Amino acid sequence: QAFAAEGTFPDQNFAREIMQLFSVGLTHLEMDGSLRNGRDTPTYGTHDIVTMARAWTGFTLDTMRGNMETVKKNENFIDPMAIDPNKRDAFPKTDILGGYIGDHYPLCHDLPAKHFLQKGARYVYQNTGADLSLEPGYEGTQLTEAYANVMPAELASVMTSGEAVCDNTTGRCRVPVVSGDMRGPLYQANLHVVDANGNKAVRIWKVINWARKEAQVNSFVWKPLPGPDGTPDFDAAKAEFDAAFPAGTELKVTNYDPAEGSEGESPTPVTMYTPDSSSELYAALCNENNGACEPPPVVHLNKKKSCPNGDACNRLDDMRTVKIVGGDGATHFFNYEKPACVRLAVFEGKVTAWKRKTDDDEFENAQCADKRLAVGGGACCYGGADGSVALWLAPHQCAVVGERMTYATLAKRCEEKGYVVCQDYLDTDSTSGSVTCDKSTGGSAGGQHTWMDKDCAVKVQVYEDGAVGLVSDDTPATVDGRVQRSTKNTFYPRWADNDGDGVGDFPTATHADCEDVDGSKVCTVTVGVAPVFPSKPSKADAEAQLKIGAFDPAMYGNQYSCGSACSGDVVVYKDTAGTDDVDITAIIGVQKPESLGGGYAWYMNKIETVNVAGYSFRNAPHFMPLAGSKTSSGNQQKVNDFEAKAAAAHETDALIDHLLHHHNTAPFVSKLLIQRMVTSNPSPRYIKAVATAFRDGKHAASGKGSGRIGCMEATVRAILLDREAWSRTLDADPGHGAAR
Helix, strand or coil: CCHHHHCCCCCCHHHHHHHHHHCCCCECECCCCCEHHHCCCECCCHHHHHHHHHHCCCEECCCCCCCCCCCCCCCCCCCCCEECHHHCCCCCEECCCCCEECCCCEEHHHCCCCHHHCCCCEEEEECCCCCCCCCCCCCCCCCHHHHCCCCCCEEEEEEECCCCEEECCCCEEEEEEEEEEECCCCCEEEEEEEECCCCCEEEEEEEEEEEECCCCEEEEEEECCECCCCCECHHHHHHHHHHHCCCCCEEEEECCCHHHCCCCCCCCCCCCCCCCCCCHHHHHHHCEECCEECCCCEEECCCCCCCCCCCHHHHCCCCCEEEEECCCCCEEEEEEECCCCEEECCCEEEEEECEECCCCCEEEEEEEEECCCCCEECCEEEECCCCCEEEEECCCCCCCCCCCECHHHHHHHHHHCCEEECCCCCEEECCCEECCCCCCCCCCCCCCCEEEEEEEECEEEECCCCCEEEECCCCCEEECHHHCCCCCCEECCCECCCCCCCCCCCCCCCCCCEEEECCEEEECCEEEEECCCCCCCCHHHHHHHCCCECCCHHHHCCCEECCCCCCCCEEEEEECCCCCCCCCCCEEEEECCHHHCCCEEEEECCEEEEEECCEEEECCEECCCCCCCCECCCCCECCCCHHHHHHHHHHHHHHHHHHHHCCCHHHHHHHHHHHHHCCCCCCHHHHHHHHHHHHHCCCCCCCCCCCCCCCHHHHHHHHHCCHHHHCHHHHHCCCCCCCC
16 A cells, blocks of 8 residues: 555565566576676666555455355455555656656647547446446536525625724624525625615625624624735725615625626536437447447447537546436446556646635645646636636536536636636535535535646655655645655655766755755755757667657647658657747657557657756656545545546556566566476577567567567477477486476
């Protein structure tokens, strides 16, 4: 389990033994099994073991099935283990060759528009909806309930019984009122107070509460609007209020200004995404037969699909769960699984929050999120007449229940309606929960975050051994516990070698950008982005220096062009909207050998560098999402999200691929197999022949094998058909060794 899950470090035995006994061995080898460059160089060190232990976290026994017998009750030792994202370490991991697990994978924020409709998009069937990427209780629901108390409406009707009293110590104003009709939530924002005829109006900032004192007597408590300098002018607020509403005035508190003659827009009811039978996506997922759907367990789209005109999917940045209703009325659910992609550890972002916790700017599970990622919900606010950002919630801008969008998409939707992105985030009441695209966010059922117009950035906490923790403490209070200071949720970045001694260097001395904290340094950082190559590189240079993967440029339609040079070992695709230069927008393709599947491996022509107090490291990729799901304020992370489970599986695949493709694995495993099948003392020639068959996936003499690395048919043929396996002379040599 990850440290964030239980507060203890993960066990290291499995990670060490996978490397030592089953993949790369202890020392670097040549293909013939001899020491690489003639030196006894370790393949991994202590930091690598610690990192690999983090990479294997989250595995747990799968749930029991009714048709299974076990010796121990309720322990499933038959099915493959499942991955629990709550127990998975979410932070970057370094590999054992000087890079990161996640290198060569594309960035999630580079996913093309409508990636969920691209050829190859993967949908996984969920027959009961029990493992929906949305929270339980979504099926058949609408968002209208969640907005019942924030639609423009009259909230109270009371009568003043004295002058207002403002106190700049508490930051509140209070006026005694005679009890009247008080309804609506206890906490609202950007309200209008008007007299009974609507002739006089004062716009206030927040209603804090309705404080009951004696029978039939209440106090109306509010915070005045901030002045030009951001702080309320209490004297002006008192004077304005008393002038408009002297004692005995009947007043109303509303969510709109009656002088504008409109009660505003009502929210549009939306539900889980449910394409109709005219949709190409519906046809692919339903697999209709005689009017009924016969959905396969997994669907890969065989070609690019399109959305019908007016369909909700035209507005989506991301797809999550799809509901299919067959012609017979039967309901089916699919989860969309993104292609494997990575996020970057350090970025400039915007705050997302789950819900407001109190009235003093404290938020539950506030997070700093990369605004390029579709991880936030769609709540907008009304803007002030003076151009200020209001805290008054406007109707939602959600296309489907559970929708997550980028910050830019939310800002555009808000602007189109004349709204703004909220600078604050409020609960509506205890029954309807928080206002976002998630119907069930309140209480224990939900967990979707929504964007706020609050800038945030990631800092790094650098420890004495060079380990780094990510810190996000400029978000409102109660931040995600995994990114607080001194949490021990650390990783070892690839620090640049400043002094040329072959070892990465990191800040240890006092610096203006850093704060000393418990023997470590919490530092502000900047991120630099630069092209790797100014022109088309050689294949060797591209393979050695390009680290950030890319999606196939064909997925972007006509956005990229390779001109007339669209073949060869290396191809360069340029953004048609950019310049003719090979810049950071260029996608470079490097031809892969057949043993790795052939075709092209795609890379972005850029490198991102995190600059820390005069030192630097390459921005670290990670698979697991750190923002967008509910987490507790402590270390425990709580994720009920299909995307997180898929990301954990992708990370595991990347780790296994890294070990499989390591230059040591072919000779190390080949020698072990020879020793167990033929002789304990194989010659270097014999080891190299078998290792080559393992690496290339082909047995050279017979041509048999799949052509993919690790092919056992090719490897076993190379072992058993080699002349050393059949030599009578060697069999008679006592120094040759025999099969065990």
